[in-house]
Amino acid sequence: MHSHSPSIIPFGATSVPLRPIYHMSSFLGAGVPIFEIREAGGPATDMLIRSPELGAALARRLGESAVVLMRGHGDVVVGASVEQVVFRAIYTEINARLEAEALRLGEGEVNFLNAEEAAKATATNNAVLGRPWELWKQQALGRR
DSSP: OOOOOTTTHHHHHHHHHHHHOOOOGGGGGGGEEEEOOOHHHOOOOOSSOSSSHHHHHHHHHHTTEEEEETTTTTEEEEOOOEEEEEEEEHHHHHHHHHHHHHHHHHTOOOOOOHHHHHHHHHHHHTTTTHHHHHHHHHHHTTTT
């Protein structure tokens, strides 16, 4: 999934890493790389993935992560199912908003999830993806 989330874009354009601030975004604990299109496409692109070569470079930068930020553009989120990708996309956006606010409130000091917490919370969340998926489906259909 690809988005131009205004909450996420600043993390791809600064040196502030996007890290998990709460259990729902624990999948970010594996790290969130930044794709710099200038490195793959040269200094003057239109910021879009317009060739198989740029797509391959983006995929390499994503690696084993769930999310890759695209500097000056947005993000790409991957997963094993549509339900997981939607879950991750929604909670990446929410995490970005929460992290930015925590960084402001804490004057740069934030207590993020550690690696063990992130791994355990990710396993728990992966086991219950159907619950939020059903809620979001109902909301999208105007039934809630």
